[in-house]
Amino acid sequence: MSDIKPTLKQRFDRWMIRHGRVLVIGLPYLWLFLFFLVPFLIVLKISFATAQYAQPPYSALFQWVDEGVNIAINFGNYLFLLSDSLYISAYLNSIRIAAISTVITLLIGYPMAYGIARAKGSTRNLLLMLVILPFWTSFLIRVYAWIGILDREGLINAALMGLHIISEPLIIRQTEVAVYIGIVYTYLPFMILPLYSTLEKMDGSLLEAALDLGCKPWKAFATITLPLSLPGILAGSLLVFIPAVGEFVIPELLGGPNTLMIGRTLWNEFFSNRDWPIASSVAIAMLIFLVVPIMYFQHIQGKTEDPGK
Amino acid sequence: MSQGANQQDAQICVQTSQPWNDPDGVPFIRFEKVTKKFGDFYAVDDVSLDIYRHELFALLGGSGCGKTTLLRMLAGFEDPTEGKIYIDGVDMANVPPYERPTNMMFQSYALFPHMSVEKNVAFGLHQDGYSKSEIKERVADMLALVQMSKFATRKPHQLSGGQRQRVALARSLVKQPKVLLLDEPLGALDKKLREQTQFxxxxxxxxxxxTFVMVTHDQEEAMTMASRIAVMNEGVIKQIGTPFELYEYPNSRFTANFLGQVNLIEGTLVDDDEKYAIIQSDDIGGEIYIDHAVQGHEGTTLWVALRPERLRLCTEKPENTTRNCFAGKVEDIGYLGGLSTYHVRLETGKRIRVSEPNTHRHNEPRYTWDDQVWVTWETGSASVLNQ
Amino acid sequence: MNGKRSIFLMSALCFGFAFLYVPIMLVIIYSFNEGKLVTVWAGFSTKWYVELFRDDAMIDAAWNSLRIGLMSATLALAIGTPAGLVMSRFGRFRGRTMFSGMIAAPLVMPDVITGLSLLLLFVTMEQLVGWPAGRGMTTIVIAHTTFCAAYVAVVVQSRLSGMDTSIEEAAMDLGAKPTKIFFLITLPMILPALMAGWLLSFTLSLDDLVISSFVAGPGSTTLPMKVFSSVRLGVSPEINALATLIIIAISVLIIIASILVMRSERQRARQVQEDTGIPG
Structure with a gap:
């Protein structure tokens, strides 16, 4: 360009223009790669190892033996998972509990989201804040709150017995019902928010057009509102379903010893049995099941945030 | 349309082309002292209005004038706070939108994004439980009418603005409503397409x-299309009439200003005879002679409305008359192709707008900046407004 | 016309909000209960709050949590902000799909998986490079930063995609360099999103039990871990008191924040109204 030697600042600026982009992408990319993606590969690796009484408590997968790599892949962990009905039933239980809770959350959350979306200006903001507020308060404390309500000596039993409706306390805590209540309660905001945002964005004149063309209100809801809010339903359901499958705290605190869920199994394998390879294979097995919903979630997440589509 | 009733209707339409002037005419749509309040705000304030069968009636006004509210009350999306609405003699109170004999074409078109063009048009027929074959036939007919048959299987987002507009029209017409309501039907189209679509x-x-009832803010659109226009402002109808009546005989400064260009000259009535009237105006600096009686008290303030194209410019003071002739200087010239507008500054400081057609190609503009000119008009061209 | 529908929606909202708030209210009420039993009201008392503040282990855990929260939220902002910027402003680049995947996945990934995988990473890293030596605050902060950064990225991204790119283009047109544009134009515009992201990260970090449990070491017990170990045994009035304090602190913070946001928005609306003379 010119013969004059660029100053240090100019050089820096030029360098920034050329490489700044890479720098901005690089930092978060590297961090997430190292602390999010690589760990999964390690989990995968260790799931093929065998447990050892050592530090760390698993065998090495690769061993340098005589100018070559000896790979000791051990499928035993996975075979063990398949052979033991405990794991299989924990899986099926988790999926069933997560699915049922998701449906209940949807049934409670949809009318709420719809009501909020139809509310006027300041009321709407207030209602929205009321939905978000519990989401900010401690998750653990919200689960804990239900212990006092559902317990054998809890408030529900005290109230029902005080009113002489029942004579023997109901067993609610330490049942699956308590787990449903816990999941629905803690994940309800995650369902309401995406539903609200699709319902709020929906053009009100579409519903008016349907009414105008002779459609009765409930039918207009079924043929117009419901199909158009499908993205919100899907996003909300995935936001509830995926974490609920791996939920640990809720079944641990509200469920009984028989409420087996896979997150709880993983926790016990790791902390109680100290069997890291089995815990890893449980994690990988859970991940394999969740990979499709997670990728689908990412897909719709990308679609809603990409204004080009 | 094969229905016999419609053909009959069409014949009646030809017989009485101006039913609003017929004392025996029965209004098809009737607003009776209708008021609509949103909180403390009067969106529509005590409006009474009759619309006749086969009319293409336009509600014209700026944003927030209440025209859309009036239309939405007709469709049933809003309930009047007070007053009654009749369509074909039936009181519409407590008739929900889905049972009204009206269909609406929305400003946003409100096409269902998850349905194809065909499905959109068929939607209304499905609600009434027509047989599949009949729905198919009527949808096909309607799409042919709006020239959209080729696009039947497309989704709305695959269509251009003009095509969407046609689908919206087809969808609202396919049920053969007694009244079609159009909310800014051409608002989203560009100018060229708009003109073509108007016709x-x-x-x-x-x-x-x-019967079409249309809401628009575009006076040109209303004038080209409508049989009659109601000019609205602040929830009140200022004037109802044919485009001709509104343009030539406005009843207020508001209407005169709203439709087309106008020069408004303020003055005081000094002489009011059976055959003429004289208005003294400091605004223009002289007397204005009107060729008819004004019927007002002498001394009241009035406004004389003069359309720019009814004014004439001349370089010499016209000799045959001394009336309605005022001197000024050309300040601005706008060349619009078909005509030129001149802004003339009178000696009083008043600016007057005059437009002249450019009838010949080779003529130089007759006047240029700073030319001394006289502004004059035929006595019959002025309308006198008292509000 | 829609009377029945609004009655239905109203009752759905009432039921929903009762469901959301009654349990929290009960915890608050019973934190002032004199007795130890949940079901029996033995009179008003603040003795459980006194007990709580005498519990040194609890106070230590609270300090740990606060320190971890502050560090993680700040780091998450540093990593999540460029990530959000990249997602909304950088268009296509090689590896974008993986990048967006790494941002979306932590939002839904079950905690047990994230916790386990991070722990195994730390163990492996210690074996290979000797860092981080053992587990403790550092590992918790890294773990929290990772999932909080994803939240920050989403918040920043959604704020940016709602904003007109022409403002940044105008700055470029007027001769500002990309770095300058970011600090002078983009950053001030996304400041509310950054504040929200930081606050969100802070509370998420403060709230996390499962991931911390996996990657914590001796001496780095966080508040949720301490709470969890005591509520496993059942209801404890001391925890009621702690819960009440947390709920009140967070509610006050959130309410102040939203009042500030609302007020500034209203002020802006009023200013626009005055400037243009158009009534709302």
Missing amino acids: ELVNIQEKLGT
């Missing part, structure tokens, strides 16, 4: 004989 809409209306 197509009128042709379709004439073909089907359906």
Whole structure:
């Protein structure tokens, strides 16, 4: 360009223009790669190892033996998972509990989201804040709150017995019902928010057009509102379903010893049995099941945030 | 349209072309002292209005004038706070939108994004439980009418603005409503397409004989299309009339200003005879002679409305008359192709707008900046407004 | 016309909000209960709050949590902000799909998986490079930063995609360099999103039990871990008191924040109204 030697600042600026982009992408990319993606590969690796009484408590997968790599892949962990009905039933239980809770959350959350979306200006903001507020308060404390309500000596039993409706306390805590209540309660905001945002964005004149063309209100809801809010339903359901499958705290605190869920199994394998390879294979097995919903979630997440589509 | 009733209707339409002037005419749509309040705000304030069968009636006004509210009350999306609305003699109170004999074409078109063009048009027929074959036939007919048959299987987002507009029209017409409501039907189209579509809409209306009630803010659109126009402002109807009546005989400064260009000259009535009137105006610096009686008290303030194209410019003071002739200087010239507008500054400081057609190609503009000119007009061209 | 529908929606909202708030209210009420039993009201008392503040282990855990929260939220902002910027402003680049995947996945990934995988990473890293030596605050902060950064990225991204790019283009047109544009134009515009992201990260970090449990070491017990170990045994009035304090602190913070946001928005609306003379 010119013969004059660029100053240090100019050089820096030029360098920034050329490489700044890479720098901005690089930092978060590297961090997430190292602390999010690589760990999964390690989990995968260790799931093929065998447990050892050592530090760390698993065998090495690769061993340098005589100018070559000896790979000791051990499928035993996975075979063990398949052979033991405990794991299989924990899986099926988790999926069933997560699915049922998701449906209940949807049934409670949809009318709420719809009501909020139809509310006027300041009321709407207030209602929205009321939905978000519990989401900010401690998750653990919200689960804990239900212990006092559902317990054998809890408030529900005290109230029902005080009113002489029942004579023997109901067993609610330490049942699956308590787990449903816990999941629905803690994940309800995650369902309401995406539903609200699709319902709020929906053009009100579409519903008016349907009414105008002779459609009765409930039918207009079924043929117009419901199909158009499908993205919100899907996003909300995935936001509830995926974490609920791996939920640990809720079944641990509200469920009984028989409420087996896979997150709880993983926790016990790791902390109680100290069997890291089995815990890893449980994690990988859970991940394999969740990979499709997670990728689908990412897909719709990308679609809603990409204004080009 | 094969229905016999429609053909009959069309014949009646031809017989009485101006039913609003017929004392025995029965209004098809009637607003009776209708008021609509949103909180403390009067969106529509005590409006009474009759619309006749086969009319293409336009509600014209700026944003927030209440025209859309009036239309939405007709469709049933809003309930009047007070007053009654009748369509074809039936009180519409407590009739929900889905049971009204009206269909609406929305400003946003409100096409269902998850349905194809065909499905959109068929939607209304499905609600009424027509047989599949009949729905198919009527949808096909309607799409042919709006020239959209080729696009039947497309989704709305695959269509251009003009195509969406046609689908919206087809969808609202396919149920053969007694009244078609159009909310800014051409608002989303560009100018060229809008002009073309205006005539197509009128042709379709004439073909089907359906009563159209249209809301628009575009005075040109209203004038081209409508049989009658109601000019609205702040929830009140200022004037109802044919485009001709509104343009030539405005009843207020508001209407005169709203439709077309106008020069408004303030003055005081000094002489009011049976055959003429004289208005003294400091605004223009002299007397204005009016060729008819004004019927007002002498001394009241009045406004004289003069359309720019009814004014004439001349370089010499006209000799044959001394009336209505004022001197000024050309300040601005706008060349619009078909005509030129001149802004003339009178000696009083008043600016007057005059437009002259450019009838010949080779003529130089007759006047240029700073030319001394006289502004004059025929005595019959002025309308006198008292509000 | 829609009377029946609004009655239905109203009752759905009432039921929903009762469901959301009654349990929290009960915890608050019973934190002032004199007795130890949940079901029996033995009179008003603040003795459980006194007990709580005498519990040194609890106070230590609270300090740990606060320190971890502050560090993680700040780091998450540093990593999540460029990530959000990249997602909304950088268009296509090689590896974008993986990048967006790494941002979306932590939002839904079950905690047990994230916790386990991070722990195994730390163990492996210690074996290979000797860092981080053992587990403790550092590992918790890294773990929290990772999932909080994803939240920050989403918040920043959604704020940016709602904003007109022409403002940044105008700055470029007027001769500002990309770095300058970011600090002078983009950053001030996304400041509310950054504040929200930081606050969100802070509370998420403060709230996390499962991931911390996996990657914590001796001496780095966080508040949720301490709470969890005591509520496993059942209801404890001391925890009621702690819960009440947390709920009140967070509610006050959130309410102040939203009042500030609302007020500034209203002020802006009023200013626009005055400037243009158009009534709302």
